[in-house]
Every structure is written in C-alpha cells, then in structure tokens.
Amino acid sequence: MTLIKFDHIAPIYDHFMLPFERGALKRWRRKLWEGVKGGAVLEVGVGTGANLPFYPEGGAVVGLDRSVRMLRRARGRGLEMAVLGDVEALPFGDATFDDVVSTLVFCSVGDVAKALREVRRVLKPGGLLHMIEHGRPEDWKGPLFDLLNPLTVLLMEEHINRNVHAAVVAAGYEVLKVENLTGDGLFKLIVARRPPDPRYNRGL
Ligand SMILES: C[S@@+](CC[C@H](N)C(=O)[O-])C[C@H]1O[C@@H](n2cnc3c(N)ncnc32)[C@H](O)[C@@H]1O
Numbered sequence: 001m002t003l004i005k006f007d008h009i010a011p012i013y014d015h016f017m018l019p020f021e022r023g024a025l026k027r028w029r030r031k032l033w034e035g036v037k038g039g040a041v042l043e044v045g046v047g048t049g050a051n052l053p054f055y056p057e058g059g060a061v062v063g064l065d066r067s068v069r070m071l072r073r074a075r076g077r078g079l080e081m082a083v084l085g086d087v088e089a090l091p092f093g094d095a096t097f098d099d100v101v102s103t104l105v106f107c108s109v110g111d112v113a114k115a116l117r118e119v120r121r122v123l124k125p126g127g128l129l130h131m132i133e134h135g136r137p138e139d140w141k142g143p144l145f146d147l148l149n150p151l152t153v154l155l156m157e158e159h160i161n162r163n164v165h166a167a168v169v170a171a172g173y174e175v176l177k178v179e180n181l182t183g184d185g186l187f188k189l190i191v192a193r194r195p196p197d198p199r200y201n202r203g204l
Pocket residue numbers: 006044045046047048049050051064065066067070085086087088102103104105108109110
C-alpha cells in the first residue's frame with residue numbers, strides 16, 4: 001500500500017523539483033542526453049517531461065509513464081508520442097529502440113529486475129540504456145537510508161536504498177560507464193548496452 005502516488009503529486013511535482021533542476025539536475029540531464037544519438041528512443045517514466053528540452057533534434061522519442069496525470073503534463077510540454085504503460089510490461093515489440101532513457105524512475109519501480117529485462121527486450125541488440133538514478137549512498141548515510149526506506153516506501157513507493165548499478169549488471173547488460181555524480185554514490189549516471197551476443201537474445 002502506498003499513501004501518495006504520482007497522480008496525486010503531478011500538479012506540484014515541477015515546483016518541488018525546481019531547486020534541484022536549477023542545481024545539478026539540469027546539468028546531469030544534459031550530459032545524459034549528449035550520449036543519445038537519436039533514432040528510435042524510449043524514455044521510461046517520462047513524468048512531466050523534464051527531459052524534453054534535451055531530446056535530440058529530429059529524433060523520435062516515445063515517452064512512457066504509468067501516471068495519467070504526469071503524462072498529461074508531459075504532453076502539455078510538447079511530448080508528441082505519449083504512452084500510458086508500465087515499464088515492467090512494455091507495450092512494444094522486441095528490439096524496437098536504439099536507446100532507452102530513465103531518470104529518477106527505478107526508485108519507484110516495483111520489480112526492478114523485471115523492468116530491466118523488459119527494457120533489454122525492447123532495445124535492439126547493441127542498443128543503449130542511459131540512466132540517472134539514485135540509490136543507497138556508499139558512505140555513512142547508507143545505514144540511515146536503510147532505516148528510512150520502509151517509511152519512504154510506505155509513503156510514496158520510493159525505494160531509497162537500491163543498488164541500480166548492480167541490478168543492471170545482474171540483468172545481463174554490459175555496463176559501459178558509471179559516473180558517481182555526487183561522490184557518495186547517491187546519484188549515478190549509468191550507460192549500459194544490450195549485448196549483441198546472441199546468447200542474450202534467446203527467448204525474446
Ligand atoms: C520521480 S518521477 C521522474 C520523472 C522524470 N523521469 C524526471 O526525470 O523528472 C518518476 C516517474 O516514473 C514513473 N514510474 C514509476 N514507476 C513506473 C513504472 N513501473 N512504469 C512506468 N512509469 C513509472 C512515475 O509515474 C513518475 O512519473
């Protein structure tokens with residue numbers, strides 16, 4: 001059970017995020033999107049469309065989210081291809097996208113392994129997953145986040161002590177880059193490839 005859902009906070013989400021956007025977040029977003037070359041791109045958990053200003057010119061970006069009200073805001077901001085859906089069961093065929101992007105999404109996904117499998121399925125072999133995600137800090141704050149996690153999950157379905165990098169490795173991606181954005185491991189930029197190795201295509 002979760003008390004607060006993204007549908008509830010959609011009207012205030014951008015106001016809440018403004019100080020973070022004005023801080024480092026905008027810079028991190030730009031850095032992530034510099035690595036997305038265009039072609040067929042899927043943004044999962046597109047939210048209110050905070051990444052729209054950084055989308056590649058001439059690219060076809062599909063934005064997916066499970067919150068109607070967040071998605072509606074993204075459309076208002078100019079998102080043309082908006083899809084209501086769950087990253088754990090993506091409504092796309094195998095090997096559809098060149099790139100998949102997620103920013104601040106995997107903290108609130110129910111089954112991370114399942115979602116990463118789905119993303120891998122819809123990526124073309126050799127396609128890239130680009131993420132900015134937060135997780136368990138690697139310093140003294142780690143145990144504190146463990147302590148607070150049940151509360152944030154109850155309140156907002158927000159997992160604050162995940163190791164997304166480890167989950168990406170476990171899901172069979174080839175990790176090309178991990179940048180520790182905050183120094184303490186709280187925020188990371190991860191770029192990972194769906195291996196072209198046919199072993200990973202079995203059952204897809
Ligand atoms: C913290 S917001 C981030 C929004 C946006 N990516 C950003 O960077 O501002 C997380 C978004 O992920 C969406 N989300 C969470 N779990 C999801 C899932 N399983 N499938 C699709 N969207 C999901 C939420 O509805 C919400 O819009």
